[in-house]
Amino acid sequence: MSFLERVDQGIRQSAVWRSLFRNPYPNDERSRAYAVMNNVFLHLHPVRVRQHAVKFAYTFCLGGLSFFLFLVLTVTGVYLMFFYAPSANMAYTNILQIQTEVPFGLLTRNVHRWAAHLMVFFVFLHMMRVFYHGAYKPPREFNWVVGVVLLFLTIMLSFTGYLLPWDQIAYWAITIGTNMAGYAPLFNTPSKFILLGGLEVGQNTLLRFYVLHIMVFPLLAAIFLAVHFWRIRKDGGISGPL
Amino acid sequence: MAEQQTAPGHRTVQPVDPARRTEIDKQRVPMSARPYRLLALVKQDAVVRVQKEPDDTVMTWPHLLAIEFLAAVLVSVFILLMGLFVNAPLEDLANPNVTPEVAKAPWYFLGLQELLAYFHPTVAGALTPIFVLVGAALIPYVDRGNLLATRPSDRKTAVLLFTLFCGLGLVLTFIGIFFRGPGYAFALPWVTGMHFSL
Numbered sequence: 001m002s003f004l005e006r007v008d009q010g011i012r013q014s015a016v017w018r019s020l021f022r023n024p025y026p027n028d029e030r031s032r033a034y035a036v037m038n039n040v041f042l043h044l045h046p047v048r049v050r051q052h053a054v055k056f057a058y059t060f061c062l063g064g065l066s067f068f069l070f071l072v073l074t075v076t077g078v079y080l081m082f083f084y085a086p087s088a089n090m091a092y093t094n095i096l097q098i099q100t101e102v103p104f105g106l107l108t109r110n111v112h113r114w115a116a117h118l119m120v121f122f123v124f125l126h127m128m129r130v131f132y133h134g135a136y137k138p139p140r141e142f143n144w145v146v147g148v149v150l151l152f153l154t155i156m157l158s159f160t161g162y163l164l165p166w167d168q169i170a171y172w173a174i175t176i177g178t179n180m181a182g183y184a185p186l187f188n189t190p191s192k193f194i195l196l197g198g199l200e201v202g203q204n205t206l207l208r209f210y211v212l213h214i215m216v217f218p219l220l221a222a223i224f225l226a227v228h229f230w231r232i233r234k235d236g237g238i239s240g241p242l
Numbered sequence: 243m244a245e246q247q248t249a250p251g252h253r254t255v256q257p258v259d260p261a262r263r264t265e266i267d268k269q270r271v272p273m274s275a276r277p278y279r280l281l282a283l284v285k286q287d288a289v290v291r292v293q294k295e296p297d298d299t300v301m302t303w304p305h306l307l308a309i310e311f312l313a314a315v316l317v318s319v320f321i322l323l324m325g326l327f328v329n330a331p332l333e334d335l336a337n338p339n340v341t342p343e344v345a346k347a348p349w350y351f352l353g354l355q356e357l358l359a360y361f362h363p364t365v366a367g368a369l370t371p372i373f374v375l376v377g378a379a380l381i382p383y384v385d386r387g388n389l390l391a392t393r394p395s396d397r398k399t400a401v402l403l404f405t406l407f408c409g410l411g412l413v414l415t416f417i418g419i420f421f422r423g424p425g426y427a428f429a430l431p432w433v434t435g436m437h438f439s440l
């Protein structure tokens with residue numbers, strides 16, 4: 001036995017490893033069924049899925065990839081949070097520091113930015129895929145509604161994040177965006193005031209958007225994602241075939 | 243599915259206080275007398291049904307997990323390369339006193355901003371987004387024509403309306419991104435350059 005094989009065996013036979021994974025790596029159908037059923041992450045899936053549903057050209061993996069990007073954004077976002085203070089005096093400096101001083105800071109910020117745009121884009125495409133397959137029809141009506149809520153949350157996550165760098169792009173984009181909300185009939189002044197925490201974009205806005213961005217919307221999204229995935233299975237799995 | 247339970251022999255089980263036992267409890271088989279555990283409830287008709295539908299399913303592991311993994315890897319490589327070679331935009335520090343040449347909302351709101359150029363702000367900025375979201379949520383409850391028709395060719399009206407709507411949004415967003423310059427006036431990108439950041 002080579003050295004590497006002995007290390008491999010040593011790890012796999014250790015008490016720690018065997019407490020983590022009760023069974024050896026599943027190679028046959030039966031143990032793979034068990035693995036999918038018993039692993040907390042894998043059991044999002046049923047043990048077997050209908051053939052057409054695993055074809056790339058049916059879902060284009062768009063829902064799954066939206067979720068994957070949500071996870072990427074959570075991880076990169078948490079890293080950025082260590083170096084960012086939501087203060088009108090500090091935020092911009094913090095972004096500059098992230099880009100120049102923080103290890104992998106620039107890369108993390110870039111990935112966070114591009115993944116965010118990509119997620120909004122994929123969620124739109126996912127919605128179109130679902131529509132063209134008529135997958136909102138019974139029994140999936142309610143999951144479509146959950147989806148619309150997720151679309152709203154995704155856009156709001158992106159929008160609230162847009163302000164955080166506190167540069168000219170951010171400031172004026174949010175000014176335009178929130179001005180629109182200011183024209184809501186009956187609620188014009190209150191809705192704008194509640195969003196901004198004042199009459200124009202300022203320190204209160206930054207703090208509000210920050211809390212919404214890192215806490216409120218991610219939590220809400222996680223809850224609605226859980227319902228969304230649960231409902232897919234309770235509604236009988238992926239729709240189709242066409 | 244039955245599973246052998248390896249009960250540790252030395253553990254003693256205290257019987258439940260008789261005063262707390264209900265009718266249902268009395269009919270239950272005690273766990274210790276049952277060498278299996280309940281894994282699933284099966285509907286009656288599922289058991290007696292003789293004629294079985296043809297099985298069109300495949301194993302999640304490997305068939306679904308493999309494709310999910312591959313898709314995740316490809317997207318990861320893509321955003322990593324983007325992150326390595328294209329920097330996220332960052333301009334000067336926010337300054338309420340310096341209005342930029344043109345202020346544009348993020349791209350997913352640009353369709354709305356484009357509408358602002360034609361309609362009263364209440365219509366463009368408030369009523370439209372509310373209508374779009376509420377309208378989208380109502381689709382399954384409005385489209386009740388033929389509930390079994392899922393093929394696009396069997397539901398031409400729905401597909402046509404939705405496509406027109408998406409196309410309209412796309413065109414408005416495109417104009418907002420490419421054809422609006424200083425002061426949000428019409429401009430040609432190959433003449434005045436791009437006025438857009440992601």
Ligand code: HEM
Nearest residue numbers: 059063064066067127130135143144147148150151238239
């Ligand atoms: C954060 C956003 C979202 C995530 C992460 C997500 C995730 C998923 C996933 C993983 C699936 C499984 C099938 C597939 O990948 O296509 C799915 C199915 C579905 N989604 Fe979403 N989704 C999101 C937003 C939406 C939106 C905006 C809608 C519609 C307005 C929607 C409606 C549905 C419906 C109706 C299904 C069932 C489709 C079928 O059975 O063919 N979802 N979603």
